[in-house]
Amino acid sequence: MSLKRRPTDSDIEALAEIFRPLWRQGDIMRPWLRQHHELLRSLVHSEWSWAAVGAALTKLGITYRTGTPWTDKRLRSELSRALMPLKGYRQRQPKPEAQPTAEIAIPPGAVAQTNLPPNPPAAPNVPPPPAVAAAPRFKPASFRIPESSPAPSESTPAESTGNHRLTFGPSEPKEPS
Secondary structure, three states: OOOOOOOOHHHHHHHHHHHHHHOOOOOOHHHHHHHOHHHHHHHHHOOOOHHHHHHHHHHHOOOOOOOOOOOHHHHHHHHHHHHOOOHHHHOOOOOOOOOOOOOOOOOOOOOOOOOOOOOOOOOOOOOOOOOOOOOOOOOOOOOOOOOOOOOOOOOOHHHHHHHHHHHHOOOOOOOOO
16 A cells, blocks of 8 residues: 555545535435445545545544544445445346347338347257256254263273374373483
8 A cells, every 4th residue: 555645634624525515414324435435436546545535524424323433444444345235136146038128219111220239049949957856855953962872982991092192192291302
């Protein structure tokens, strides 16, 4: 991130004047950030820092209801959160059969001329995919503890010690060298 000069109070006031006509009392913060993100980013990409933009927003009272002053990190974070797709819209995809149609009123006797590409040929009759074999069925989950627990293995203490040593290493303390 490049360093930018520190703005004076008059610079902050001039920047606040840019935001004054854009903000109406009672606006909701995230939609406002979403709507004006291009302006905010263009200011930061030119001569202003995120801290200066945050100071101008705070000076005008453009904050969340808590009134906490904007910091550069918080403003960047909130702007990125505001630009994330909304929950209900993230999974939606346009329907493939929905294509734009142009309705043009053509006077009688006139020849219709459009710049639309010709309709693509219809897809050949493709049979639907074969039915998937019967889906596996699972037993419902249960939180009950089985009444009988499995019996421990019949291993000797020497085997247990050997397995422990293989897994965790020797239990003897290391000699200082």
